[in-house]
Amino acid sequence: xxxxxxxxxxxxxxxxxxxxxxxxxxxxxxNIASFDNGHPEFTPLRPGQTDPGTIKLNHAVHLKKGLRGxxxxxxxxxxxxxxxxxxxxxxxxxxxxxxxxxxxPADEAAMMPVSLTTAPSPxxxxxxxxxxxxxxxxxxxxxxxxxxxxxxxxxxAPHKKPEVVREFxxxxxxxxxxxxxxxxxxPEDLEGRIPTRIPRPPARDAKEWVQFRLEDAELLLWRKTxxxxxxxxxxxxxxxxxxxxxxxxxxxxxHGEFDHQAHQMLKCEECHTKAPTSKETSDILVPxxxxxxxxxxxxxxxxxxxxxxxxxxxxxxxxxxxxxxxxTVHQLMTGIVNKPxxxxxx
Numbered sequence: 001x002x003x004x005x006x007x008x009x010x011x012x013x014x015x016x017x018x019x020x021x022x023x024x025x026x027x028x029x030x031n032i033a034s035f036d037n038g039h040p041e042f043t044p045l046r047p048g049q050t051d052p053g054t055i056k057l058n059h060a061v062h063l064k065k066g067l068r069g070x071x072x073x074x075x076x077x078x079x080x081x082x083x084x085x086x087x088x089x090x091x092x093x094x095x096x097x098x099x100x101x102x103x104x105p106a107d108e109a110a111m112m113p114v115s116l117t118t119a120p121s122p123x124x125x126x127x128x129x130x131x132x133x134x135x136x137x138x139x140x141x142x143x144x145x146x147x148x149x150x151x152x153x154x155x156x157a158p159h160k161k162p163e164v165v166r167e168f169x170x171x172x173x174x175x176x177x178x179x180x181x182x183x184x185x186x187p188e189d190l191e192g193r194i195p196t197r198i199p200r201p202p203a204r205d206a207k208e209w210v211q212f213r214l215e216d217a218e219l220l221l222w223r224k225t226x227x228x229x230x231x232x233x234x235x236x237x238x239x240x241x242x243x244x245x246x247x248x249x250x251x252x253x254x255h256g257e258f259d260h261q262a263h264q265m266l267k268c269e270e271c272h273t274k275a276p277t278s279k280e281t282s283d284i285l286v287p288x289x290x291x292x293x294x295x296x297x298x299x300x301x302x303x304x305x306x307x308x309x310x311x312x313x314x315x316x317x318x319x320x321x322x323x324x325x326x327x328t329v330h331q332l333m334t335g336i337v338n339k340p341x342x343x344x345x346x
Contacts, residue, residue, distance in 0.1 A: 009034055012308040035306040036297050044252045044284050051282050054247045055135075056229050059278040059285070069093070070144055078268035078275070081140040084260055086128030093143035129261040134248035137229075147225060149217035152176055157221065162240040169217050173210045184209045252286045256311040 017038070019030045032038040043049065062081075066073040070093075080092055135141075137159045146156035147165075153172050157165045177184060185202045203209035222241050226232060232241040269276060271287040278285060295303040296310065304310075330336075 006307065006309050009307060012312075034298060035308070036293050039289055041289050042253060042286065043255070044286050045288050049284065051249065051284050052247065053249060053281065054231065054244045056231070056281045058281075059275050059283075061279075063276045078272070081135050082132045082268075084129040084131060085133040091139045091143075094137070094139040094141055095143070130257070130259040131251055132260065134250050141229075145225075145228070147221065149221055149225075150213060157217075162222075162243065165221065166214075166218070166240065170210060170214060173213050173217075174206075177206045177209050181206065252284075253311075257313065258311065 013033055016029075016032045019026060019028065029038065029040045032040075040046075061067075062076050063078075065075055067076060068074075076093075083089070137145075142156075142159070147159060148154075148156050149169055150173070153176060155172065157168055184206055187202055188199045190196065190199055200212055203212055222232060222234075226241075226243070230243050230246075232243060234241050263271070271291055272285050273287070273291065274283065275285050293306075296306040298306050
C-alpha cells in the first residue's frame with residue numbers, strides 16, 4: 001500500500017463517485033465526483049456536533065479593539081494565543097510553561113490542556129507547524145490573568161491543583177504576617193472589596209489572621225477567578241473544589257489533513273470567519289467546506305489545487321503492507337507495466 005500522492009481525481013472517484021456496500025449501511029458519502037461536486041460538509045460542522053472542550057472562552061471579548069491589558073489597551077491577534085507547536089516566537093501575554101524544556105510535574109500536567117483527538121498519521125506529509133497546539137494558561141493567559149489572591153502579596157498563585165494552590169497561599173500569608181506582626185490586630189480595610197461583606201473583628205493571633213485571609217483568598221479564587229475558565233465542582237461548602245480535566249481539541253479533521261504553514265499568507269479571519277463574533281465556548285470555529293472551495297476548485301482560475309491528495313491519505317494506514325518494487329523507470333515512463341522488462345532495456 002503506497003501513500004496517496006499527486007494523482008488524478010479519477011484514481012479516487014472511480015470508486016468514490018458510486019460507492020456501494022454488500023450489506024449494512026454506507027457510513028460515508030456515496031457520490032463524490034470532485035471537491036466541488038458532492039463533497040460533504042466537514043464532520044465537525046454537521047448537525048449534532050458539539051465542542052467537547054472544557055475550557056470557557058469568549059473570542060469576541062478577546063478580539064475587541066482597545067482591550068484593557070496589563071500595560072494599557074491592546075488589540076489582540078489570533079496568533080497571540082493560537083500557534084503551531086513548533087513555533088518558538090516569544091508570547092506577548094504569557095510565558096512558556098515549565099514543560100517547555102522538561103516534562104511537567106504531575107500536578108502541573110493535570111492543569112495542561114490535552115487534545116481530545118488523535119495525532120496525525122505516521123505517514124503524514126505535515127510538520128510540527130501544521131496544527132495549532134492547544135492553548136495553555138502560562139503562554140497565552142498568565143500575563144493578563146494572573147492568579148492574584150491578596151493585595152498584600154504581589155506573587156500570583158500557581159496554576160495547579162487546588163491542594164497545591166491552598167498550600168502556596170497559606171505559606172505566603174504566613175511569611176507576610178511573620179514579617180508584619182503589627183497587622184494582626186489591625187481592623188479590616190474593605191474599601192473597594194467585591195463582593196462586600198460585614199467586617200470581621202480583628203484577629204486574635206497570627207494563626208487566626210492567616211485563616212481569615214485564606215478564606216478571603218479562596219473566595220476570590222474559587223468563586224470568581226478560576227470560574228472564568230473552569231467549571232468548578234464543589235462537593236460541599238468546606239471541601240476544595242474539583243477541577244474538570246482541561247481539554248481542548250487540537251485536531252478537528254480526523255479523516256483529512258491540514259497545514260497552517262501552507263496557508264500562512266491568509267488572515268486568520270478569512271477562514272475562521274465566525275471567531276471575531278463568537279461569544280459561546282461551545283461554538284465550533286473551524287471553516288466549512290464552502291470556505292475552502294473558494295480557493296480549492298478545479299479550473300485555470302483556481303487559486304489552489306483541489307485534488308483529493310491535498311487533504312487525504314489512502315484509507316487505513318494500520319493495514320499497510322510492505323511494497324516490493326517490481327517496475328523499471330522505462331516501464332513506468334512508457335506505461336508498459338504488464339510485460340517483463342527485456343534485458344538491456346533502458
